Amino acid sequence: MHEISGFIKEVVDQTEVNLRRIHALGVKKVGIASLQPLGCLPRVTVVSSFHQCDEAMNAMMNLHNNLLNQVVAKLNNEAKQLTFVYLDYYNAFLSVFKNKGASLGSTRFETPLKPCCEGDCAIVDKKGVKKYTLCKDPKSAFFWNDVHPSQEGWSSVYSVLSKHLSESLIKA
Structure with a gap:
Protein backbone atom coordinates (compact mmCIF):
# COMPACT_ATOMS: atom_id res chain seq x y z
CA MET A 1 0.00 0.00 0.00
CA HIS A 2 2.92 2.35 0.72
CA GLU A 3 4.14 2.05 -2.89
CA ILE A 4 0.67 2.89 -4.20
CA SER A 5 0.40 5.88 -1.86
CA GLY A 6 3.74 7.16 -3.11
CA PHE A 7 2.66 6.73 -6.71
CA ILE A 8 -0.60 8.58 -6.05
CA LYS A 9 1.35 11.46 -4.47
CA GLU A 10 3.62 11.61 -7.55
CA VAL A 11 0.60 11.77 -9.86
CA VAL A 12 -0.99 14.60 -7.86
CA ASP A 13 2.34 16.46 -7.64
CA GLN A 14 2.68 16.28 -11.43
CA THR A 15 -0.93 17.44 -11.78
CA GLU A 16 -0.03 20.49 -9.69
CA VAL A 17 2.91 21.25 -12.00
CA ASN A 18 0.65 20.93 -15.04
CA LEU A 19 -2.05 23.16 -13.50
CA ARG A 20 0.55 25.83 -12.78
CA ARG A 21 1.66 25.69 -16.43
CA ILE A 22 -1.93 26.01 -17.64
CA HIS A 23 -2.52 28.98 -15.35
CA ALA A 24 0.71 30.63 -16.54
CA LEU A 25 -0.67 30.49 -20.10
CA GLY A 26 -3.46 32.83 -18.97
CA VAL A 27 -6.32 30.35 -18.64
CA LYS A 28 -8.95 31.95 -16.38
CA LYS A 29 -10.91 28.84 -15.26
CA VAL A 30 -9.86 25.21 -15.04
CA GLY A 31 -12.11 22.36 -13.98
CA ILE A 32 -10.32 19.49 -12.25
CA ALA A 33 -12.34 16.30 -11.87
CA SER A 34 -11.72 13.97 -8.98
CA LEU A 35 -11.56 10.26 -9.60
CA GLN A 36 -14.87 8.47 -9.41
CA PRO A 37 -15.18 5.55 -6.96
CA LEU A 38 -13.43 3.00 -9.18
CA GLY A 39 -14.12 0.34 -6.58
CA CYS A 40 -17.78 0.63 -7.64
CA LEU A 41 -17.22 -0.19 -11.31
CA PRO A 42 -19.16 -3.26 -12.46
CA ARG A 43 -15.92 -5.00 -13.40
CA VAL A 44 -15.05 -4.81 -9.67
CA THR A 45 -18.51 -5.28 -8.12
CA VAL A 46 -19.26 -8.39 -10.18
CA VAL A 47 -17.74 -10.47 -7.35
CA SER A 48 -20.54 -9.28 -5.04
CA SER A 49 -23.24 -9.74 -7.67
CA PHE A 50 -23.12 -5.96 -8.23
CA HIS A 51 -24.13 -5.09 -4.66
CA GLN A 52 -20.94 -3.94 -2.94
CA CYS A 53 -18.07 -1.62 -3.83
CA ASP A 54 -14.44 -2.51 -3.12
CA GLU A 55 -13.66 -0.23 -0.18
CA ALA A 56 -9.87 -0.80 -0.36
CA MET A 57 -9.83 0.43 -3.96
CA ASN A 58 -12.05 3.36 -3.05
CA ALA A 59 -9.68 4.26 -0.20
CA MET A 60 -6.96 4.77 -2.83
CA MET A 61 -9.33 7.00 -4.82
CA ASN A 62 -10.04 8.99 -1.66
CA LEU A 63 -6.32 9.48 -1.02
CA HIS A 64 -5.86 10.79 -4.56
CA ASN A 65 -8.91 13.03 -4.36
CA ASN A 66 -8.02 14.47 -0.95
CA LEU A 67 -4.51 15.33 -2.15
CA LEU A 68 -5.92 16.80 -5.36
CA ASN A 69 -8.44 18.91 -3.46
CA GLN A 70 -5.61 20.26 -1.27
CA VAL A 71 -3.65 21.22 -4.39
CA VAL A 72 -6.68 23.00 -5.86
CA ALA A 73 -7.21 24.93 -2.62
CA LYS A 74 -3.51 25.87 -2.47
CA LEU A 75 -3.47 27.07 -6.08
CA ASN A 76 -6.65 29.12 -5.62
CA ASN A 77 -5.19 30.66 -2.46
CA GLU A 78 -2.00 31.60 -4.34
CA ALA A 79 -4.00 33.02 -7.25
CA LYS A 80 -6.23 34.92 -4.77
CA GLN A 81 -9.24 33.99 -6.88
CA LEU A 82 -11.29 30.96 -7.87
CA THR A 83 -9.33 29.85 -10.93
CA PHE A 84 -9.39 26.12 -10.30
CA VAL A 85 -12.73 24.36 -9.78
CA TYR A 86 -12.70 20.96 -8.09
CA LEU A 87 -15.38 18.69 -9.57
CA ASP A 88 -16.23 16.10 -6.95
CA TYR A 89 -17.12 13.14 -9.15
CA TYR A 90 -16.43 10.72 -6.30
CA ASN A 91 -19.20 11.96 -4.02
CA ALA A 92 -21.55 12.70 -6.91
CA PHE A 93 -21.29 9.07 -8.04
CA LEU A 94 -21.78 7.81 -4.48
CA SER A 95 -24.80 10.05 -4.03
CA VAL A 96 -26.43 8.57 -7.11
CA PHE A 97 -25.58 5.02 -6.00
CA LYS A 98 -26.91 5.62 -2.48
CA ASN A 99 -30.16 7.20 -3.66
CA LYS A 100 -30.41 4.92 -6.70
CA GLY A 101 -31.03 8.13 -8.63
CA ALA A 102 -34.47 8.53 -7.05
CA SER A 103 -34.04 12.00 -5.59
CA LEU A 104 -32.22 13.35 -8.63
CA GLY A 105 -34.90 13.10 -11.27
CA SER A 106 -37.04 10.57 -13.04
CA THR A 107 -34.38 7.88 -13.50
CA ARG A 108 -34.42 5.10 -10.92
CA PHE A 109 -31.47 2.71 -10.84
CA GLU A 110 -32.66 -0.42 -9.01
CA THR A 111 -29.16 -1.95 -9.12
CA PRO A 112 -26.87 0.99 -9.89
CA LEU A 113 -23.67 -1.09 -9.84
CA LYS A 114 -24.94 -3.54 -12.48
CA PRO A 115 -24.21 -2.78 -16.14
CA CYS A 116 -26.81 -2.90 -18.90
CA CYS A 117 -24.45 -4.72 -21.25
CA GLU A 118 -22.81 -7.86 -19.86
CA GLY A 119 -20.24 -9.93 -21.72
CA ASP A 120 -18.27 -8.79 -24.76
CA CYS A 121 -20.41 -5.77 -25.55
CA ALA A 122 -20.97 -5.17 -29.27
CA ILE A 123 -19.10 -8.37 -30.22
CA VAL A 124 -20.64 -11.11 -32.31
CA ASP A 125 -19.09 -14.42 -33.36
CA LYS A 126 -18.54 -15.54 -36.97
CA LYS A 127 -22.16 -16.67 -37.18
CA SER A 140 -32.69 2.13 -15.97
CA ALA A 141 -28.97 1.29 -15.89
CA PHE A 142 -26.40 3.63 -14.38
CA PHE A 143 -23.55 1.79 -16.12
CA TRP A 144 -23.60 0.87 -19.81
CA ASN A 145 -20.83 -1.74 -19.56
CA ASP A 146 -18.28 -2.83 -16.98
CA VAL A 147 -16.56 0.59 -16.83
CA HIS A 148 -18.62 3.29 -18.59
CA PRO A 149 -21.62 5.10 -17.14
CA SER A 150 -24.64 5.24 -19.41
CA GLN A 151 -26.11 8.49 -20.67
CA GLU A 152 -28.65 8.28 -17.83
CA GLY A 153 -25.82 7.64 -15.37
CA TRP A 154 -23.87 10.71 -16.47
CA SER A 155 -27.06 12.76 -16.45
CA SER A 156 -27.64 11.80 -12.81
CA VAL A 157 -24.05 12.64 -11.87
CA TYR A 158 -24.39 16.00 -13.59
CA SER A 159 -27.61 16.66 -11.65
CA VAL A 160 -25.62 16.31 -8.44
CA LEU A 161 -22.73 18.48 -9.70
CA SER A 162 -24.69 21.11 -11.62
CA LYS A 163 -25.43 23.63 -8.85
CA HIS A 164 -21.84 23.74 -7.59
CA LEU A 165 -20.48 23.74 -11.12
CA SER A 166 -22.66 26.64 -12.26
CA GLU A 167 -21.82 28.71 -9.17
CA SER A 168 -18.08 28.04 -9.47
CA LEU A 169 -17.82 28.84 -13.16
CA ILE A 170 -19.84 32.05 -12.92
CA LYS A 171 -17.74 33.54 -10.11
CA ALA A 172 -15.02 35.84 -11.39
Missing part, protein backbone atom coordinates in the same frame (compact mmCIF):
# COMPACT_ATOMS: atom_id res chain seq x y z
CA GLY A 128 -23.48 -13.33 -35.93
CA VAL A 129 -24.38 -14.63 -32.47
CA LYS A 130 -24.08 -11.96 -29.79
CA LYS A 131 -21.37 -12.47 -27.16
CA TYR A 132 -23.27 -10.24 -24.75
CA THR A 133 -26.67 -9.61 -23.21
CA LEU A 134 -28.45 -6.30 -22.75
CA CYS A 135 -30.81 -5.24 -20.00
CA LYS A 136 -34.46 -4.76 -20.89
CA ASP A 137 -34.46 -1.01 -20.19
CA PRO A 138 -31.10 0.72 -20.85
CA LYS A 139 -32.41 3.95 -19.29
Whole structure:
Protein backbone atom coordinates (compact mmCIF):
# COMPACT_ATOMS: atom_id res chain seq x y z
CA MET A 1 0.00 0.00 0.00
CA HIS A 2 2.92 2.35 0.72
CA GLU A 3 4.14 2.05 -2.89
CA ILE A 4 0.67 2.89 -4.20
CA SER A 5 0.40 5.88 -1.86
CA GLY A 6 3.74 7.16 -3.11
CA PHE A 7 2.66 6.73 -6.71
CA ILE A 8 -0.60 8.58 -6.05
CA LYS A 9 1.35 11.46 -4.47
CA GLU A 10 3.62 11.61 -7.55
CA VAL A 11 0.60 11.77 -9.86
CA VAL A 12 -0.99 14.60 -7.86
CA ASP A 13 2.34 16.46 -7.64
CA GLN A 14 2.68 16.28 -11.43
CA THR A 15 -0.93 17.44 -11.78
CA GLU A 16 -0.03 20.49 -9.69
CA VAL A 17 2.91 21.25 -12.00
CA ASN A 18 0.65 20.93 -15.04
CA LEU A 19 -2.05 23.16 -13.50
CA ARG A 20 0.55 25.83 -12.78
CA ARG A 21 1.66 25.69 -16.43
CA ILE A 22 -1.93 26.01 -17.64
CA HIS A 23 -2.52 28.98 -15.35
CA ALA A 24 0.71 30.63 -16.54
CA LEU A 25 -0.67 30.49 -20.10
CA GLY A 26 -3.46 32.83 -18.97
CA VAL A 27 -6.32 30.35 -18.64
CA LYS A 28 -8.95 31.95 -16.38
CA LYS A 29 -10.91 28.84 -15.26
CA VAL A 30 -9.86 25.21 -15.04
CA GLY A 31 -12.11 22.36 -13.98
CA ILE A 32 -10.32 19.49 -12.25
CA ALA A 33 -12.34 16.30 -11.87
CA SER A 34 -11.72 13.97 -8.98
CA LEU A 35 -11.56 10.26 -9.60
CA GLN A 36 -14.87 8.47 -9.41
CA PRO A 37 -15.18 5.55 -6.96
CA LEU A 38 -13.43 3.00 -9.18
CA GLY A 39 -14.12 0.34 -6.58
CA CYS A 40 -17.78 0.63 -7.64
CA LEU A 41 -17.22 -0.19 -11.31
CA PRO A 42 -19.16 -3.26 -12.46
CA ARG A 43 -15.92 -5.00 -13.40
CA VAL A 44 -15.05 -4.81 -9.67
CA THR A 45 -18.51 -5.28 -8.12
CA VAL A 46 -19.26 -8.39 -10.18
CA VAL A 47 -17.74 -10.47 -7.35
CA SER A 48 -20.54 -9.28 -5.04
CA SER A 49 -23.24 -9.74 -7.67
CA PHE A 50 -23.12 -5.96 -8.23
CA HIS A 51 -24.13 -5.09 -4.66
CA GLN A 52 -20.94 -3.94 -2.94
CA CYS A 53 -18.07 -1.62 -3.83
CA ASP A 54 -14.44 -2.51 -3.12
CA GLU A 55 -13.66 -0.23 -0.18
CA ALA A 56 -9.87 -0.80 -0.36
CA MET A 57 -9.83 0.43 -3.96
CA ASN A 58 -12.05 3.36 -3.05
CA ALA A 59 -9.68 4.26 -0.20
CA MET A 60 -6.96 4.77 -2.83
CA MET A 61 -9.33 7.00 -4.82
CA ASN A 62 -10.04 8.99 -1.66
CA LEU A 63 -6.32 9.48 -1.02
CA HIS A 64 -5.86 10.79 -4.56
CA ASN A 65 -8.91 13.03 -4.36
CA ASN A 66 -8.02 14.47 -0.95
CA LEU A 67 -4.51 15.33 -2.15
CA LEU A 68 -5.92 16.80 -5.36
CA ASN A 69 -8.44 18.91 -3.46
CA GLN A 70 -5.61 20.26 -1.27
CA VAL A 71 -3.65 21.22 -4.39
CA VAL A 72 -6.68 23.00 -5.86
CA ALA A 73 -7.21 24.93 -2.62
CA LYS A 74 -3.51 25.87 -2.47
CA LEU A 75 -3.47 27.07 -6.08
CA ASN A 76 -6.65 29.12 -5.62
CA ASN A 77 -5.19 30.66 -2.46
CA GLU A 78 -2.00 31.60 -4.34
CA ALA A 79 -4.00 33.02 -7.25
CA LYS A 80 -6.23 34.92 -4.77
CA GLN A 81 -9.24 33.99 -6.88
CA LEU A 82 -11.29 30.96 -7.87
CA THR A 83 -9.33 29.85 -10.93
CA PHE A 84 -9.39 26.12 -10.30
CA VAL A 85 -12.73 24.36 -9.78
CA TYR A 86 -12.70 20.96 -8.09
CA LEU A 87 -15.38 18.69 -9.57
CA ASP A 88 -16.23 16.10 -6.95
CA TYR A 89 -17.12 13.14 -9.15
CA TYR A 90 -16.43 10.72 -6.30
CA ASN A 91 -19.20 11.96 -4.02
CA ALA A 92 -21.55 12.70 -6.91
CA PHE A 93 -21.29 9.07 -8.04
CA LEU A 94 -21.78 7.81 -4.48
CA SER A 95 -24.80 10.05 -4.03
CA VAL A 96 -26.43 8.57 -7.11
CA PHE A 97 -25.58 5.02 -6.00
CA LYS A 98 -26.91 5.62 -2.48
CA ASN A 99 -30.16 7.20 -3.66
CA LYS A 100 -30.41 4.92 -6.70
CA GLY A 101 -31.03 8.13 -8.63
CA ALA A 102 -34.47 8.53 -7.05
CA SER A 103 -34.04 12.00 -5.59
CA LEU A 104 -32.22 13.35 -8.63
CA GLY A 105 -34.90 13.10 -11.27
CA SER A 106 -37.04 10.57 -13.04
CA THR A 107 -34.38 7.88 -13.50
CA ARG A 108 -34.42 5.10 -10.92
CA PHE A 109 -31.47 2.71 -10.84
CA GLU A 110 -32.66 -0.42 -9.01
CA THR A 111 -29.16 -1.95 -9.12
CA PRO A 112 -26.87 0.99 -9.89
CA LEU A 113 -23.67 -1.09 -9.84
CA LYS A 114 -24.94 -3.54 -12.48
CA PRO A 115 -24.21 -2.78 -16.14
CA CYS A 116 -26.81 -2.90 -18.90
CA CYS A 117 -24.45 -4.72 -21.25
CA GLU A 118 -22.81 -7.86 -19.86
CA GLY A 119 -20.24 -9.93 -21.72
CA ASP A 120 -18.27 -8.79 -24.76
CA CYS A 121 -20.41 -5.77 -25.55
CA ALA A 122 -20.97 -5.17 -29.27
CA ILE A 123 -19.10 -8.37 -30.22
CA VAL A 124 -20.64 -11.11 -32.31
CA ASP A 125 -19.09 -14.42 -33.36
CA LYS A 126 -18.54 -15.54 -36.97
CA LYS A 127 -22.16 -16.67 -37.18
CA GLY A 128 -23.48 -13.33 -35.93
CA VAL A 129 -24.38 -14.63 -32.47
CA LYS A 130 -24.08 -11.96 -29.79
CA LYS A 131 -21.37 -12.47 -27.16
CA TYR A 132 -23.27 -10.24 -24.75
CA THR A 133 -26.67 -9.61 -23.21
CA LEU A 134 -28.45 -6.30 -22.75
CA CYS A 135 -30.81 -5.24 -20.00
CA LYS A 136 -34.46 -4.76 -20.89
CA ASP A 137 -34.46 -1.01 -20.19
CA PRO A 138 -31.10 0.72 -20.85
CA LYS A 139 -32.41 3.95 -19.29
CA SER A 140 -32.69 2.13 -15.97
CA ALA A 141 -28.97 1.29 -15.89
CA PHE A 142 -26.40 3.63 -14.38
CA PHE A 143 -23.55 1.79 -16.12
CA TRP A 144 -23.60 0.87 -19.81
CA ASN A 145 -20.83 -1.74 -19.56
CA ASP A 146 -18.28 -2.83 -16.98
CA VAL A 147 -16.56 0.59 -16.83
CA HIS A 148 -18.62 3.29 -18.59
CA PRO A 149 -21.62 5.10 -17.14
CA SER A 150 -24.64 5.24 -19.41
CA GLN A 151 -26.11 8.49 -20.67
CA GLU A 152 -28.65 8.28 -17.83
CA GLY A 153 -25.82 7.64 -15.37
CA TRP A 154 -23.87 10.71 -16.47
CA SER A 155 -27.06 12.76 -16.45
CA SER A 156 -27.64 11.80 -12.81
CA VAL A 157 -24.05 12.64 -11.87
CA TYR A 158 -24.39 16.00 -13.59
CA SER A 159 -27.61 16.66 -11.65
CA VAL A 160 -25.62 16.31 -8.44
CA LEU A 161 -22.73 18.48 -9.70
CA SER A 162 -24.69 21.11 -11.62
CA LYS A 163 -25.43 23.63 -8.85
CA HIS A 164 -21.84 23.74 -7.59
CA LEU A 165 -20.48 23.74 -11.12
CA SER A 166 -22.66 26.64 -12.26
CA GLU A 167 -21.82 28.71 -9.17
CA SER A 168 -18.08 28.04 -9.47
CA LEU A 169 -17.82 28.84 -13.16
CA ILE A 170 -19.84 32.05 -12.92
CA LYS A 171 -17.74 33.54 -10.11
CA ALA A 172 -15.02 35.84 -11.39
